[in-house]
Amino acid sequence: MTPPCALPPGLATWLDTHAEALDRGTLDSDTLLPVLGDAGLFRIGVPAALGGAGGDVRDAVEAIAAVAERSLTAAFVFWGQRAFIEYLLQSPNHSLAERSLPSLLEARQAGATGLSNAMKFLSGIESLQIEACPQADCWQLNGGLHWVTNLRKAGFVVAAAVSRSDGQPPAIVALDSGWPGVQRSDDLDLVALRGSNTAALRIDQVALSDEHILHIDARAFLPSVRPAFLGLQCGMSIGLARAALRAAHESGAARHGLADDVANLENSLEQSVQALHQGLADGRFKTAAAPLFRLRIALADTAQHAVEQELMASGGRAYLQSHGAGFARRWREAAFVPIVTPSLSQLRAELSRHDAAQGLAA
Numbered sequence: 001m002t003p004p005c006a007l008p009p010g011l012a013t014w015l016d017t018h019a020e021a022l023d024r025g026t027l028d029s030d031t032l033l034p035v036l037g038d039a040g041l042f043r044i045g046v047p048a049a050l051g052g053a054g055g056d057v058r059d060a061v062e063a064i065a066a067v068a069e070r071s072l073t074a075a076f077v078f079w080g081q082r083a084f085i086e087y088l089l090q091s092p093n094h095s096l097a098e099r100s101l102p103s104l105l106e107a108r109q110a111g112a113t114g115l116s117n118a119m120k121f122l123s124g125i126e127s128l129q130i131e132a133c134p135q136a137d138c139w140q141l142n143g144g145l146h147w148v149t150n151l152r153k154a155g156f157v158v159a160a161a162v163s164r165s166d167g168q169p170p171a172i173v174a175l176d177s178g179w180p181g182v183q184r185s186d187d188l189d190l191v192a193l194r195g196s197n198t199a200a201l202r203i204d205q206v207a208l209s210d211e212h213i214l215h216i217d218a219r220a221f222l223p224s225v226r227p228a229f230l231g232l233q234c235g236m237s238i239g240l241a242r243a244a245l246r247a248a249h250e251s252g253a254a255r256h257g258l259a260d261d262v263a264n265l266e267n268s269l270e271q272s273v274q275a276l277h278q279g280l281a282d283g284r285f286k287t288a289a290a291p292l293f294r295l296r297i298a299l300a301d302t303a304q305h306a307v308e309q310e311l312m313a314s315g316g317r318a319y320l321q322s323h324g325a326g327f328a329r330r331w332r333e334a335a336f337v338p339i340v341t342p343s344l345s346q347l348r349a350e351l352s353r354h355d356a357a358q359g360l361a362a
């Protein structure tokens with residue numbers, strides 16, 4: 001199994017110092033990405049031949065988990081950047097990858113993923129929100145995205161799914177904030193993760209040429225990137241759970257009769273992490289999504305219960321400002337885990353459809 005990632009000490013201290021400000025949005029949001037980039041995090045799990053540090057996606061999952069132990073805002077920004085890098089690694093558009101990877105790996109450029117809409121579209125929950133009309137030498141795009149993170153004010157590229165007015169299958173494209181017609185809203189007024197550069201996007205008569213197409217067929221591309229997309233997302237639950245369980249110990253879980261509950265959560269966390277690593281290593285999630293969906297649900301539940309155990313072990317002290325802000329921040333962070341797409345309700349609906357289909361086939 002890939003071991004947990006040890007962050008450079010300078011980065012760990014920086015995250016501990018700024019975790020509260022990142023959550024509250026009292027630090028300039030554009031500060032975060034270069035800090036993560038300077039620590040080399042975006043190179044993890046990227047082939048050396050492409051400018052990375054080698055390893056595979058499991059190393060990136062563990063790196064996101066290590067950051068999530070200290071700040072979920074930072075971990076989610078890391079996820080957005082790393083997911084975009086993953087799209088490039090898996091895109092057949094090699095020249096786009098070669099052009100874009102160096103600045104993304106160094107965090108000179110921010111990469112964002114606006115693919116919640118596409119993932120919900122694949123599940124039949126919503127229609128695609130950007131339409132592409134073929135023109136003589138390009139496509140013209142119109143529409144928008146309600147939620148995208150890592151939209152750095154200094155500039156960004158964002159992956160989005162577009163439906164096509166000519167009836168061809170939807171495509172996945174990369175849009176650049178510098179293009180005419182790409183408009184970022186102000187930061188959304190969030191209750192937590194406020195330093196994540198999360199905003200809405202309006203796409204108004206944007207001209208897009210073929211060289212910015214990540215994949216011509218979203219229905220082929222999305223299932224193939226889904227294991228990495230979801231696996232990297234699981235890193236957030238893993239890190240949050242580890243931090244909360246450690247805090248539960250420190251707050252005297254054993255003295256307060258919670259030793260067994262905490263040990264059970266630690267065991268189930270360990271088992272889920274092992275299963276996630278195995279599935280990512282042998283590629284089984286590419287053809288069988290259901291076990292990966294179950295792991296995402298299990299890890300989100302574990303994170304939720306871990307924060308509850310931290311609360312139980314702390315008792316009333318959890319409500320005292322002087323006890324430290326860590327618990328209250330983790331409580332807010334934990335509220336995000338079930339709703340990030342694919343949400344737990346979406347996954348449960350997918351699984352019951354899957355189980356019903358299996359039943360019919362049996």
Ligand SMILES: Cc1cc2nc3c(=O)[nH]c(=O)nc-3n(C[C@H](O)[C@H](O)[C@H](O)COP(=O)(O)OP(=O)(O)OC[C@H]3O[C@@H](n4cnc5c(N)ncnc54)[C@H](O)[C@@H]3O)c2cc1C
Nearest residue numbers: 113114115116117125147148149198340341343345346349
């Ligand atoms: C802080 C923050 C940052 C975000 N960053 C990004 C980002 O970078 N990129 C991105 O693409 N998105 C991002 N999102 C969006 C996020 O991933 C979810 O898509 C969004 O929060 C849920 O969409 P909604 O509120 O429009 O859900 P709704 O469509 O209003 O649905 C409400 C809930 O019901 C579920 N649901 C709806 N219909 C069904 C159904 N038929 N069956 C089962 N379940 C269903 C949904 O999954 C959701 O959990 C972000 C959201 C937040 C809060």
